[in-house]
Amino acid sequence: MFRKQIESEPTDNKQRTKHLAVGVGLAFAIIAAIGLSLDVDRRLEMLNAQVGETTALWTASRAELDLAILSEADQAAPAQSVDILRSRVTEFRDGIAMLEDQLAAETLQDDPRFAPAMAELSAFADDLANSAAQTDAELVAGLPALADRARTLLPIMSELSTAARIVFAQRAEFERQAMAGTLYRMAATAVSLVLILSIFAMVLMRLSRRAQAQAAQQRDTATRLQRIFETSLDAVLVFDSKGRISAFNGAAENMFGYDAEEALGAEIAELVVPEYRKAAFYRELEAYAGTGASGIVGAGRLEMEARRKSGALFPVELSVDRVADRDGPVFVAFVRDITERRETEASLVEARDKALAGERAKAEFLAVMSHEMRTPLNGLLGTLSLLRDTRLDAQQKTYVNNMSASGQLLMHHVNDVLEISKFEAGKILIANTAFNPDSLLHELIEGQRSVAEANSNQLGYEWLSDPVPAMNGDPVRLRQVLLNLISNAIKFTRNGSVSLECEVLEIGDGEALEFRVVDTGIGIPEAELDRIFGDFETLDSTYGRRAEGTGLGLGISRRLTEAMGGQIGVDSIEGEGSIFWIRLPLERAELHDADETTASYTHINRALDVLIVEDNQINRVVLRDMLLAEGHNVTEAMNGEEGVRIAEMRRFDIILMDISMPIMDGVQATRMIRDGDGPSHETPILAVTAHALPDEIRAFGAAGMNDTVGKPIERNDLLAKLASYCGTEPPESPLAMVDAEPQGPAAKIGAVDDQRLRELMQDLGADATGQLLDRFIRETDATLEEIGDSETRPVDDLVPRLHKIAGSAAVLGAASLHSRLGQLEALGKSGEEAPFREGLADLAPIWAQTRAEMVDMVGRA
DSSP states (O other): OHHHHHHHHHHHHHHHHHHHHHHHHHHHHHHHHHHHHHHHHHHHHHHHHHHHHHHHHHHHHHHHHHHHHHHTGGGSOHHHHHHHHHHHHHHHHHHHHHHHHHHHTSGGGGSTTHHHHHHHHHHHHHHHHHHHTSOHHHHHHHHHHHHHHHHHHHHHHHHHHHHHHHHHHHHHHHHHHHHHHHHHHHHHHHHHHHHHHHHHHHHHHHHHHHHHHHHHHHHHHHHHHHHHHHHOSSEEEEEETTOBEEEEOHHHHHHHOOOHHHHTTSBHHHHHSOHHHHHHHHHHHHHHHHHSOOSSBTSOOEEEEEEOTTSOEEEEEEEEEEEOOTTSOEEEEEEEEOHHHHHHHHHHHHHHHHHHHHHHHHHHHHHHHHHHHHHHHHHHHHHHHHHHTSOOOHHHHHHHHHHHHHHHHHHHHHHHHHHHHHHHTTOOOOOOEEEOHHHHHHHHHHHHHHHHHHTTOEEEEEESSOOOSOEEEOHHHHHHHHHHHHHHHHHTOSSSEEEEEEEEEEETTEEEEEEEEEEOSOOOOGGGGGGTTSTTOOOOOTTTTTOOOOSOHHHHHHHHHHHTTOEEEEEEETTTEEEEEEEEEOOBOOOOHHHHOOOOOOOOSSOOEEEEEOSOHHHHHHHHHHHHHTTOEEEEESSHHHHHHHHTTSOOSEEEEESSOSSSOHHHHHHHHHHSOSTTTTSOEEEEESOOOHHHHHHHHHHTOOEEEESSOOHHHHHHHHHHHHTSOOOSOHHHHHHHTTTSGGGGSOSSOHHHHHHHHHHHOHHHHHHHHHHHHHHHHHHHHHHHTOTTSOHHHHHHHHHHHHHHHHHHTOHHHHHHHHHHHHHHHHTOHHHHHHHHTTHHHHHHHHHHHHHHHHHHO
16 A cells, blocks of 8 residues: 555656646746737737828828929919919918828838928928918919929929838838738637647546546545444544544444434533543643643553543543644544453452462561471581580490481471572572682582592592682582582492592683583483473482482572573483583682681680570570580570660670560661660671571661571581681780781771672662662761861760761771771770871771772672
């Protein structure tokens, strides 16, 4: 259709050109005909003028005759001559006067002979008139002289008459020829006009036929549009700029409940627009009439409410546009009832909400169950750990070891299920930090060597390429994946070997690090390879009775590998062994000297005052006995409310806070301790809980907790946490700390902990992190400005201000600022005012660098 329309445009242009040419020709022909008519009229007037010329010739001939008679008057008898003279004088004088008037307007007036001749003739006529007035005697006496003059003028008169006849004859011939030419041209013009009129008539006939065809086509189009209008499933309403309806189709009748007779001529707003939208509707029409802009007309598909005849409101999808009309703008509205669609959408939303609620319920159930399952396991494994340190005989040690192994296996299964729930909730976080992969592999192999030897297997690892000294990635997740693969290999291998191979591969423009776990075990049937990495997949094998598990290990390994941007696969031959491999993108890094040091404090040289806030008695006993065994002083609280009350009474070195407790939970208790002014409001608080989901960890940090200790509690893990917060003995004097700062560990701390800030942005999102950063910047700017203007303000008033921004600095990863604030806080609390005030000057440059780096990092996120 569109192609035909486009192809017809050149034809239409040609037709218009032809019509224009015919019209122009006709116009020229008409103009020519009018000009020729005017020319004929002029020629006729000239023919009329030739009658005057004939009269002039006759007058000249008569005057010549009179002059000839006068020239012979002296030869007649005197009496007769007088009579002749008197009778001819008047006629001659009148003839000369008439001749002068007639010939003066003709071409003879340009002849140099005309004026003198006419002057002599006129003078002679005047003399004759004077002579005629004399007496007869006088007239007879002067007659010879008059006759002589007449004879003298007769040749002049003859020459003048002859010249006039010649001129008039030439002019008559010219006029006859001009008239003939005009008549010829008139005839040609008439013929041309007839031809042009014939062509024009043909064009008019063609135009008439085309107009008839177009009219028929328009009738057909109108008929089709009317059919479309009548059969449209959407309601179609046509209305003018006043809102008066001029068309109302059947679908509109069914939709709104009005008959077409009721609707036609009525205002659309009064019929279908809800009461609360009428004013806005009329404003839209007025705005369109005034400016040509409207929020409805030409705005595309809009969703709003309409009103039925019954007054019921229902949702519709509306589209309004303007069409041209001779009587002003006309608007066409297409209306679709979307009640069913809204109901379907509501059903989908409800189903989605139910599904999400189910997922949340499942996640909450898993979180609660993990807590409820891990809490007794914590007590069991902790008690076994304590029992192992008592005096046991060989059989008792065997029992304890078996119980501990079973407990650890059960804990492993619980952790696997919880890990799957984290994946489904999208709460698995992948870190990106620098680490030494060779150290990780060495630690991993050494940790599994005893397990391999128990199955009479040889275990080792080797680099098939040059070792990678440092790379960026998530060492914890990598260790978890490799541990799953190595554990599986050891589990299904007897009297064989398990080896871990590492190799750097060149892939495209980058590098990849591939780890291969090669075993000589029972292998995997080829038919089972496609489902080996699924969840809860276990395979029958020769060692089926001894190789127990949930079937989640390889599924978790697959998910973790993909989360790290890598690939995982397996090659296996049944009865010969298997090769499990993972391939991760290699991003080389540099480890700083401080990163190479992995030493941790596992022993504290002083007794700590520890507050345990735990509602579970077994867990309290386990924690208490572990701490008492290390020589620490322990105070117990059974719930958060009791813990807050005890913390307000005395100062503790560290507080171990459970999360799920009656009366008051650990998060609320931590907030109250931090917000109070008790002696322990600055004491480090560690969350002791099985809850370890990212959302919960963020809530712990926001409440003021410093760290978490997962359940079940391992003694070494607990002691390492205590040592990290309380194990470093303070320097001999705060002043020594300040003096040593440029060369000490703080000097190696970067302005911003990139990893901490990235994790925060990953957890909260860039926008939320940016808002926190803005607030932190405002608070820090205000605090530093306040500190800079208070040189005489007591140190005790400044220390809380420093502590407040130090906490925010720690949360947001402002490492250098946090370190320096901690040093100044220690100086202030120890009473060393001079070094404290000197150290305040360091904050401004540190903060300037920190602020710039943090704003840049968050801005690029």
